[in-house]
Amino acid sequence: MPSETSKTSETPAPSGTAGxxxxxALLLDMDGTLVNSDASVERVWRGWxxxxxxxxxxxxxxxxxxxxxxxxxxxxxxxxxEVNHEENRRLLALETADTEGVVPIPGAPAFLAAIEHLxxxxxxxxxxxxxxxxxxxxxxxxPRVRVTAxxxxxxxxxxxxxxxxxxxxxxAPEDCVVFExxxxxxxxxxxxxxxxxxxxxxxxxxxxALHVSTLEELRVEPLDGGGVRLxxxxxxx
Numbered sequence: 001m002p003s004e005t006s007k008t009s010e011t012p013a014p015s016g017t018a019g020x021x022x023x024x025a026l027l028l029d030m031d032g033t034l035v036n037s038d039a040s041v042e043r044v045w046r047g048w049x050x051x052x053x054x055x056x057x058x059x060x061x062x063x064x065x066x067x068x069x070x071x072x073x074x075x076x077x078x079x080x081x082e083v084n085h086e087e088n089r090r091l092l093a094l095e096t097a098d099t100e101g102v103v104p105i106p107g108a109p110a111f112l113a114a115i116e117h118l119x120x121x122x123x124x125x126x127x128x129x130x131x132x133x134x135x136x137x138x139x140x141x142x143p144r145v146r147v148t149a150x151x152x153x154x155x156x157x158x159x160x161x162x163x164x165x166x167x168x169x170x171x172a173p174e175d176c177v178v179f180e181x182x183x184x185x186x187x188x189x190x191x192x193x194x195x196x197x198x199x200x201x202x203x204x205x206x207x208x209a210l211h212v213s214t215l216e217e218l219r220v221e222p223l224d225g226g227g228v229r230l231x232x233x234x235x236x237x
Contacts (some may be wrong), residue, residue, distance in 0.1 A: 065182030
């Protein structure tokens, strides 16, 4: 974990996962990466699927990592985009009010504490009110630099959000590492030219540069002269 203790020891990266990464800035997705909001997302989006006669399981395969209007556009391609934006505003209000079961990803509090004085930003498809509601519900601090849905013109998998966050922090894309859990998010990070740390089961099949099941498996080591080294750990037997 970010602060090393006698309970953790570094192990080789899992099969199919690269070794340690170094970076000068960290760009963090929220849902599925720092915050487990799956219960809320499932309630709202399965309700939306039922309203439109869509299969809830198929909808849930698409929704993660994207802004709502982009999910709607993929699932209802013949519908006018202005309808998607209008309906997305309604769902955002529902999601912002529904924080039951929203909890931190294991290891997220210690991870955020470990990087508090390192350059980092939140890059999320949520709006600022939704991000604030979920981070508060999970008991996590909000990064000072954040790129939310209001800040970009294109949803993930477009790289705009990550490129904008890197520029705001003052770093080139190649100096940044992205933390993501979803296919859309991993694609956005790669399109931005940044290596990706995949977090959780959705990221496991996406061949990220480094994969951890939760943030408890991640070691964060600040480097002399700036930057950070990221590697994996596991609990000692």
